[in-house]
Amino acid sequence: MCAKKVTTKSEDVGTTGHQWDGIEELNNPLPRWWVWIFYLTVIWGLGYTVFYPAWPLISHATQGIYGPSERKAVDDDIAAWDAKNAEVKAKLVAADVNAIPADATLKDYAANAGKAVFNTYCVQCHMREGQGNPAKGYPTLSDNDWLFGGTMDAIVATVSHGVRNTTDADARNVGLYMPAWAENAAPGPMADAASAKLTADQIGQLVNYVLKISGQSADEAKAAAGMQLFADNCVACHGDGGQGNRDMGAPNLTDAIWLYGGSEAQLTATIANGRGGVMPAWSGRLSEGDIRSVATYVHALGGGE
Amino acid sequence: MSDSQNQSLYAAREPVFPRRVKGKFRTLKWWIMAVTLGIYYLTPWIRWDRGPSMPDQAVLVDLADRRFFFFMIEIWPHEFYFVAGLLIMAGLGLFLFTSAAGRVWCGYACPQTVWTDLFILVERWVEGDRNARIRLHRQAWNAEKIRKRALKWAIWLLIGLATGGAWVFYFTDAPTLLNNLIHGTAHPVAYISMAILTFTTFFFGGFAREQICIYACPWPRIQAAMMDEDTITIGYRSWRGEPRGKQNVEGNGDCIDCMACVNVCPMGIDIRNGQQMACITCGLCIDACDSMMDKIGKPRGLVAYMALTDEARERAGLPDKPVWQHILRPRTILYTVLWSGIGVALIVALFIRKDIEMNVTPVRSPLYVTLADGSIRDAYDLRLRNKHSEDRWFMISATSPESTFVLQLEGTNDLKVKVPANETLEQRLFLIAPRDSAAAKAERTPVRLWIEDQGTAEQPKTDRVSKDTTFAGTGKPD
Structure with a gap:
């Protein structure tokens, strides 16, 4: 008969020799076609090493006659996406900068592309979501206070040329500093920028005046004395009421936002030793499309004007 | 030390040539085959009006738009828990049926069983019944063998093609896809899916058959944990059948060792050896044995659906427990409660979800x-x-x-x-x-x-x- 009984007695097939708690495993053979498939996978595996990079040699490895490369695959992917985005990118570069946020298509593309640009080039200083780093004076980009303006064209200009750098002639505030007002300030451009030298007492009076106009608790007597010092030395940049001046990147001293901190000690340090933050120019490193993209992203972080 | 050093790594498959059988379980299996295949092949063609710009296919897995449509229900990707819930219900349902009635899924509803059954039907139609097929298997290749094999394989391939064809219709609008398939303009993925499913159907149903159940499927292993001595399964009443041998010989049992139960078995096993992993409880051996018992004038039920406890009770001369006592047990009740609990929860979730x-x-x-x-x-x-x-x-x-x-x-x-x-x-x-x-x-x-x-x-x-x-x-x- 063809339909023979299935043989599963240990004397027929033997055991694997494995034993656990008295339970033995019968060494039933595999069906023949399973074994064929096993040999096929071995052949397949060898073929794979011929077609794909595999065998290590002294200085490199065999590259495979099929010559695949993950680098090339990524490059091809990027090229394919660039080609797909070429049209909208061209539109982005040609568009009126201030009209980008209102154009749904451009904004959608630019904000997403800009996020990638931001997280590659900007996030190291300005931190995630543009939260800034007050300890180092890297401005918060998601609030609604701007040193040089928060409109699209102002952001694009700042990103393109940077601030006080030595590489871009059009950088903002080249040679302009928050002067170091202390009489014992370290020599340098910031000390040179001070039109007068102030004593520690005078600086204390000035600090209390700034505390007062920014709505914080201050020593009234010192603040009153500081008012004249402010009028003499500070209004040229920060304005009569301390509202700041974006043409010079002079911050508004009456609001709740401080680039280097608004406490008495932090203000004293700022006035005594001066400030002069630097931002690199990106026009040489980023394309116009990328700059516009990142500006759109920053504009949409919550403070765009 | 292993004592299998000189043993061959593989064993050739013992070909199985199931004989044709008639009986109530065979009839039930024909009906289940017709219904399940009907559902599988026809479902993609049911239309369902969802309004403009929406697909009008009743059951559609729209991968491109990440939507699943099932008649009036539309599932979004974030609602995948409905699918997860259905899968858990399917699992619990399998537990429930297995603990109550053994491997009924394997024997009647599993696609591997249904398609193999269909393939054997074709095989029998082309090559004849068991003895003719054995003869054909053993004879040298000649014109007759080539003709029969070619015809059989061609029909199998067509069934495989229809199986793969039906599958791809679940993923896109069926009439459009059929039109594209005929004109050669369908997406390559459709052709590749059809080719793969054609091949797997052809191979699993035509050649691998019972080996899928024995070697590839995990369920026969899991079922051991799902079944217990009260589970209704297929058994051989050895107390009645043994010693097997010639009819009307004093001292012999009812089993006349006619091999009818073995010859009809699609798994190629002998049910008289007792419960075994390869048994899918399809019931064909019951039909075979019952018809033989009718012929020799003995009562039916030498091979029958029974529980292990019944076997022990019968040996002791006690009557069988009623079927409901086998089915209504704490274990099956617990499975039913869990199953319906998840079902009710899913239905409630379906109705309270917002637009x-x-x-x-x-x-x-x-x-x-x-x-x-x-x-x-x-x-x-x-x-x-x-x-x-x-x-x-x-x-x-x-x-x-x-x-x-x-x-x-x-x-x-x-x-x-x-x-x-x-x-x-x-x-x-x-x-x-x-x-x-x-x-x-x-x-x-x-x-x-x-x-x-x-x-x-x-x-x-x-x-x-x-x-x-x-x-x-x-x-x-x-």
């Missing part, structure tokens, strides 16, 4: 932003879903027992956004707590965000959905 939905992800880096006037602003990323088939405007608002907030939507001066039909929209929301307000100073304030569907002109429906989240303030109470 609009919102997910809220608070932006936590940074926790908050101080604005120039000293107010504190938090950002939230909203995912707004509109399941209606037309665009809807969502009005956004926020309520909090402890504070009031100024709301601002990124990119618009309005507090409402248009969510396109059948889509998810991502929108950033800003909540601003005025300077010195309780929320600005507190570390955390609970806040509930609302979306209100503005409806359409004809149907100014106002569905409301809310999500609770928190507002992060400075945490400096001064």
Whole structure:
């Protein structure tokens, strides 16, 4: 008969020799076609090493006659996406900068592309979501206070040329500093920028005046004395009421936002030793499309004007 | 030391040539085959009107648009828990049926069984019944063998093609795809899927057959844990049958060793050896044995559905337990309760789900932003879903027992956004707590965000959905 009984007695097939708690495993053979498939996978595996990079040699490895490369695959992917985005990118570069946020298509593309640009080039200083780093004076980009303006064209200009750098002639505030007002300030451009030298007492009076106009608790007597010092030395940049001046990147001293901190000690340090933050120019490193993209992203972080 | 050193690595398959059999279980299997194959092949062709711009296929897995349509139900990817629930129910259902009635799934409803049955039907039609097939198997290749094999394989391939063909229809509009397939303009994935399924059907149903159940399928192993001595399964009444041998010889049992039960078995096993892993409990040996018992004038039921406890009771001269006592046991009741509990929960979830939905992800880096006037602003990323088939405007608002907030939507001066039909929209929301307000100073304030569907002109429906989240303030109470 063809339909023979299935043989599963240990004397027929033997055991694997494995034993656990008295339970033995019968060494039933595999069906023949399973074994064929096993040999096929071995052949397949060898073929794979011929077609794909595999065998290590002294200085490199065999590259495979099929010559695949993950680098090339990524490059091809990027090229394919660039080609797909070429049209909208061209539109982005040609568009009126201030009209980008209102154009749904451009904004959608630019904000997403800009996020990638931001997280590659900007996030190291300005931190995630543009939260800034007050300890180092890297401005918060998601609030609604701007040193040089928060409109699209102002952001694009700042990103393109940077601030006080030595590489871009059009950088903002080249040679302009928050002067170091202390009489014992370290020599340098910031000390040179001070039109007068102030004593520690005078600086204390000035600090209390700034505390007062920014709505914080201050020593009234010192603040009153500081008012004249402010009028003499500070209004040229920060304005009569301390509202700041974006043409010079002079911050508004009456609001709740401080680039280097608004406490008495932090203000004293700022006035005594001066400030002069630097931002690199990106026009040489980023394309116009990328700059516009990142500006759109920053504009949409919550403070765009 | 292993004692299998000189043993061959593999064994040739023992070919199985199931004989044709008639009986109530065979009839039941024909009906189940017709119904299950009918459901499989015809379901993609059922139409279901969902209105314009929506697919009109009753059952459709729309991978491109990430939607699953099942008659009046539409499942979005985030509602995948419905599918998970159905899978758990399928698992529990399998447990329930196995603990009550053994491997009924394997014997009657498993696609491997159904398609193998169909393939054997074709084989029998082309090559004849068991003895003819054995003869053909053993004879040398000649014109007759080539003709029969070629015809059989051709029909198998056609069945495989239809199987693969039906499968791809579940994933796109069936009439359009059929038209494209015929004209050679369908997507390559359709052809590749059909080719793979044609091959697997051809190979699994035509050649691998019982080996899939014995070697490839995990279920025969799991079933051992699902079955117990009260489970109804197929057994051989050895107390009645043994010693097997010639009829009417004094001392012999009822089994005349005619091999009918073995010859009809699609798994190629002998049920008289007792419960075994390869048995799929298809019931064909019962039909074979019953017809033989009828012929020799002995009572039916030498091979029958029975539980192990029944066997012991019969040996002791006691009557069988009634079937309901085998089926209604704590174990099966527990499975039923779990199964129906999940089923009820899924149905309730299906009816209470809304046509609009919102997910809220608070932006936590940074926790908050101080604005120039000293107010504190938090950002939230909203995912707004509109399941209606037309665009809807969502009005956004926020309520909090402890504070009031100024709301601002990124990119618009309005507090409402248009969510396109059948889509998810991502929108950033800003909540601003005025300077010195309780929320600005507190570390955390609970806040509930609302979306209100503005409806359409004809149907100014106002569905409301809310999500609770928190507002992060400075945490400096001064």
